[in-house]
Amino acid sequence: MSGLIVNGDTSGISLAAERLIAGGLVAFPTETVYGLGADATQVHAVSRIFTVKNRPPNHPLIVHIASAEFLDYWAIARRPEVNQLIDHFWPGPLTLILDCSEKFSYLTGGQKKIGLRNSSHPIFASLMDKFTSSGGKGIAAPSANRFGQVSPTNAAEVNIELGKYMEFEKDLILDGGDSDLGIESTIIDCTLERFEILRPGPITTSELAEIVGYLPIRKFQSSTRHSGGLDSHYQPKTPVTLNSKPTIGDALIALDSETTPEGVIRLSCPRDAKEFAQGLYKAFRRADELGVKRLCVSFPVENPEFEAILDRVSKAAQ
Ligand code: TXA
């Protein structure tokens, strides 16, 4: 294990909060995937996220906050439905895009819209507690992978992705085991008259519709710039195909009701959409490790419970 990885216990969390306040980078667990965080008020610390991730500077970052009480620090006036979304889904896997002032353009890729999220992970909550008691306002954090690669769902995967670009004694990786959900948060743009989904995720479009009172449309080409909106993203090195028949030497991810053809390497047998999402990126990584010639992913594309999985697999298959 690398010297960067620290146990997510009380002393690890205190050290992580200190490192953030000192301008260091801290990778931390959330219920979706691991994030690579910096104190969002420190421009230089934030700029290091882009370097470590090799991320283009005009791609906006999500700011993670301790509770809705910190919204007013980052965002300006919001529509009433936003409060209802917060009441229902925070803390949890929902990122809200809200209007903000120009002074945060170093976080937003130059747009006057900011992404805000409050994770439900207990280690995140404790980290935020320490961080805010030292005056912290928010942690800017994209997923803790190199740009365009697969999001990590545990500390060891973060270390493989980013360890060699992080600085020992300045940065650290907080270990909180495996992320429960396995895919990134749902992103909803709340700056428009009718809210739009920028990235489907664990909170489904129909769950959002129940709260806002209409079906928010899924925007593929949004006026709001977002890297998850690129056609190709979340990509393993192994070629991925969606719902094509695997042949000898291929790897397969499919529901447990599907059998494995002879000579095919079965990577996971999830029982439902939740388990499918949970193990998806791990199976992507495993396919790369095994060096299989093709990774076939199979699931009922028309089932709305699989909307986020369809999004990620389609992008991986580009
Ligand atoms: O579950 C998650 O959301 C994870 C954990 C760590 O919180 N974070 C995550 O961040 O997936 P990232 O940067 O890998 O993906 C966030 C997406 C990107 O596509 C980014 O462009 C978009 O959110 N985004 C962030 N701020 C935005 C903004 N102001 N306007 C539009 N899109 C934004």
Ligand code: MG
């Ligand atoms: Mg990402």
